[in-house]
Amino acid sequence: MLIIKALLQKEIIALQNTYFKARDQKQGIIALFFLGSTTTLGIIWYLAVQFKQMLEFYPVEMAIRFMIFPFLNLILLWSMVSDFTAMLYEVRLKFYLSPELKLLIPSPISATTLFIFKFLWTTCFSAFAMGNRTIFVLSPLIALGIASLAPWHYFLFLMPIVYLLSVISASLGALLSIFLTRILTTKRLIQIITIFGLLWSGFLIFIFIWEDTENLLSLLMNLTEATASALFFLNDAVKSLINIIQGNTAKAFELLLRLFLTSGVILFISMFIAGRVYYSGYDKVQATEGNVKIKTKRLFETFSAKSKWGNLVFIEWIKALRNHEMAQGSIFIVIVLFSCLFFASRIELSYPYSMLIQLINISAIGFLITVAVEMLFVPLNTDAVTHKDLLKDRYGLLKAAPISGIDFMWCQWLASFVPIFFLGGSISIIFNFLTGNSVLVTFLSFAVLSLLTGSVNLLALALYIERPTEQHETYNSVFGALRKVLPFLYYIFALSILAIGLVHTHIRILNFLNNTPEWLIITISGVIFLVLSCITICYSFRLGVKQWERMEI
Amino acid sequence: MPEVILNVQNLSKCYGKFTAVNDISFDIKPGEVFGFLGPNGAGKTTTMKVCTGLLKPTKGFVTVSGFDIVKQSVEAKSQFGYVPDNPFLYDKLSGREFIYFVSRLYNQYPSEQKIKELFDSFEISDKIDELIQTYSRGMRQKVALISALIHNPKILFLDEPTANLDPRSVRLTKDIFRVMTKKGGSVFLSTHVMEIAERLCDRIGVIHNGKLIAYNSVSELKKQASGETPTLEDVFFELTGGYNTETKKLLEELEK
Numbered sequence A: 001m002l003i004i005k006a007l008l009q010k011e012i013i014a015l016q017n018t019y020f021k022a023r024d025q026k027q028g029i030i031a032l033f034f035l036g037s038t039t040t041l042g043i044i045w046y047l048a049v050q051f052k053q054m055l056e057f058y059p060v061e062m063a064i065r066f067m068i069f070p071f072l073n074l075i076l077l078w079s080m081v082s083d084f085t086a087m088l089y090e091v092r093l094k095f096y097l098s099p100e101l102k103l104l105i106p107s108p109i110s111a112t113t114l115f116i117f118k119f120l121w122t123t124c125f126s127a128f129a130m131g132n133r134t135i136f137v138l139s140p141l142i143a144l145g146i147a148s149l150a151p152w153h154y155f156l157f158l159m160p161i162v163y164l165l166s167v168i169s170a171s172l173g174a175l176l177s178i179f180l181t182r183i184l185t186t187k188r189l190i191q192i193i194t195i196f197g198l199l200w201s202g203f204l205i206f207i208f209i210w211e212d213t214e215n216l217l218s219l220l221m222n223l224t225e226a227t228a229s230a231l232f233f234l235n236d237a238v239k240s241l242i243n244i245i246q247g248n249t250a251k252a253f254e255l256l257l258r259l260f261l262t263s264g265v266i267l268f269i270s271m272f273i274a275g276r277v278y279y280s281g282y283d284k285v286q287a288t289e290g291n292v293k294i295k296t297k298r299l300f301e302t303f304s305a306k307s308k309w310g311n312l313v314f315i316e317w318i319k320a321l322r323n324h325e326m327a328q329g330s331i332f333i334v335i336v337l338f339s340c341l342f343f344a345s346r347i348e349l350s351y352p353y354s355m356l357i358q359l360i361n362i363s364a365i366g367f368l369i370t371v372a373v374e375m376l377f378v379p380l381n382t383d384a385v386t387h388k389d390l391l392k393d394r395y396g397l398l399k400a401a402p403i404s405g406i407d408f409m410w411c412q413w414l415a416s417f418v419p420i421f422f423l424g425g426s427i428s429i430i431f432n433f434l435t436g437n438s439v440l441v442t443f444l445s446f447a448v449l450s451l452l453t454g455s456v457n458l459l460a461l462a463l464y465i466e467r468p469t470e471q472h473e474t475y476n477s478v479f480g481a482l483r484k485v486l487p488f489l490y491y492i493f494a495l496s497i498l499a500i501g502l503v504h505t506h507i508r509i510l511n512f513l514n515n516t517p518e519w520l521i522i523t524i525s526g527v528i529f530l531v532l533s534c535i536t537i538c539y540s541f542r543l544g545v546k547q548w549e550r551m552e553i
Numbered sequence B: 001m002p003e004v005i006l007n008v009q010n011l012s013k014c015y016g017k018f019t020a021v022n023d024i025s026f027d028i029k030p031g032e033v034f035g036f037l038g039p040n041g042a043g044k045t046t047t048m049k050v051c052t053g054l055l056k057p058t059k060g061f062v063t064v065s066g067f068d069i070v071k072q073s074v075e076a077k078s079q080f081g082y083v084p085d086n087p088f089l090y091d092k093l094s095g096r097e098f099i100y101f102v103s104r105l106y107n108q109y110p111s112e113q114k115i116k117e118l119f120d121s122f123e124i125s126d127k128i129d130e131l132i133q134t135y136s137r138g139m140r141q142k143v144a145l146i147s148a149l150i151h152n153p154k155i156l157f158l159d160e161p162t163a164n165l166d167p168r169s170v171r172l173t174k175d176i177f178r179v180m181t182k183k184g185g186s187v188f189l190s191t192h193v194m195e196i197a198e199r200l201c202d203r204i205g206v207i208h209n210g211k212l213i214a215y216n217s218v219s220e221l222k223k224q225a226s227g228e229t230p231t232l233e234d235v236f237f238e239l240t241g242g243y244n245t246e247t248k249k250l251l252e253e254l255e256k
Helices: A002-021 A023-055 A060-097 A100-104 A111-125 A127-147 A152-181 A186-210 A213-230 A232-246 A249-289 A297-304 A308-322 A325-344 A351-377 A387-400 A405-434 A439-464 A477-504 A518-550 B044-051 B073-077 B095-105 B112-121 B137-149 B167-182 B194-200 B218-224 B232-239 B245-255
Strands: B006-015 B018-028 B033-037 B059-064 B080-083 B155-159 B186-190 B203-208 B211-217
Touching (some): A060 A186, A111 A152, A152 A249, A232 A249, A308 A405, A405 A518, B018 B059, B018 B203, B044 B186, B095 B137, B203 B218
Parallel strands (some): B033 B186, B033 B203
Antiparallel strands (some): B006 B018, B006 B059
């Protein structure tokens, strides 16, 4: 018991140090969550109001069967799938590759105690389990509650339901990951996930091209119903929420209780089975991860011989690829964007369905942006208190080498922008092709994408290396917060300028522009966007160069 | 060839109100090994970081081969190789890839054979194509040393270079210093190993609480110390204030 207490205290103190002692990080995280949640909630609120108007046209039973039931199913299923896949990799890091294991495993703690603690902490209590997974799906569910005029306890039930589902998917993900560890290396695991992701995307494209609208609708309905009946816990969660909306609180509570018991049983069974195989897998991981042979030697030599710049860019890609970051990031973006494409392309369906799909689409995009921002601009827990060390590891070598600020900024920017450019560009072209847009529209959307991702990338890079000259662990708190949310704000603002121009051609938002021709409005918003992007690019580049020259390691 | 390779003049470095390095001046001549000694936290690493451009001086200036480290940083940095106490290496590159990468940073294109020879010299050629994350601390130190030597620098900055090395590699490192200095290169060496400082260094600087309290050749420093045949350790101990009362008490108690 004392050991469990000590382990728990260690985790809590580490969290405290991360979130409360590193002042700027705390402010930044709060600001980011506040801004991200408010923006997403605002958009969803607006759609929910329209969704509500649509609901009023249909009999209650029909609305529940055809709109609320698939909506809840899809949102919760999507959340569970993302938890499950995230755990496949998270468990690798926490259970096999974490440096703290080198301290804990040789210490006099029973192996079972250590495993149980780590399993429970990772699946149930860590910041990853509590925050990252539950908060993002709450806003669309809150919006549905508002739209359906749900009683107040609907909102009370949301948190435990989402949390319990997350515990179930995390437990199953952890169990699978621990099993797979005995068979596969981390690299092979990521490759398999990538192949599955690509197959899934291919499946979506196949359906999109070959199936007609009616078949797609029935497919969607069948899919949600089949999922709900196969995953009984998901069915319990959805029915519990529907029962509250319908006013059957007792039934809803009974289902919640059942969900609670189910999650407990799945958690303990997963933990029991995983515990049996964990340590043999641990030995295997230590042996395989410590003996990695390189197969890209020739490729590196050929490429790096060209120039200092090419060398610097290529080295970043090699590091990212070998860290599996790029593969993970790319596959994640591809899967989510293709899913969004699939839903977005159905907007021409009958109006209530299109609203439903838009709702799902917006929450998916909201999630994507929040996750992307979180990954890019908020360092992980352990990193938050060691930002100085991060800079040292990342830039120490380059800082002592004869590289000018201009060279540095170009190389770092190109390293991150080129993959985004090709990935985003391909998706943009496919999207335009599938939706039958003209060559001009395709070109314009490609240009917007390039300018937007290029400028936000550069701004984020310049702000990342920004540091005061004193070697303090914390920044000025306001600056710290701004540093993290500024690229996010800029992204939304720049896109909004274009969106306002486009929307205004259909809905006259600003009265004083009522008589202005459409082409002029679009041109004005386009020019403002262009100028804003160019200013951001120039300013960020100069700021980055200045910060590189000022940077102390 | 310039008269001095490294010139440090009135250098101070402050972190807020704390002064880590306080108005120090010294220089290193071509062909010279300069030893920089001091207790933990005295300001050795800070001085070395300012000299290599990792930190900005609060006051004073540093030139490397006549180039100001702040105003002409790219030119100045081309002149030296640097091995910090905890070397900056990329875990996800192999030893060979890392050396290729570093040499390109200095616009160098070393032959495959030269790289192989360097790895052979440090007895790590069997690991040349494995990821650096799999290397031991000593092997990482060796790769860092190779990367600092690959572009034939005029001066080497080494912070505790022998800390994690096996005796054969320590010997090799010492021999490399000798060869380098014979060819007109210089070494700025920070170490806690008095034997290395005494045997290798032409001149010694002792820093304590941010101030340079001694700066001379080993033989001259020894003359300043008390005792019949003082070692460099005795000199260092005396200069840095000897034991305080508490330590003396502790030693007495341990003796009992």
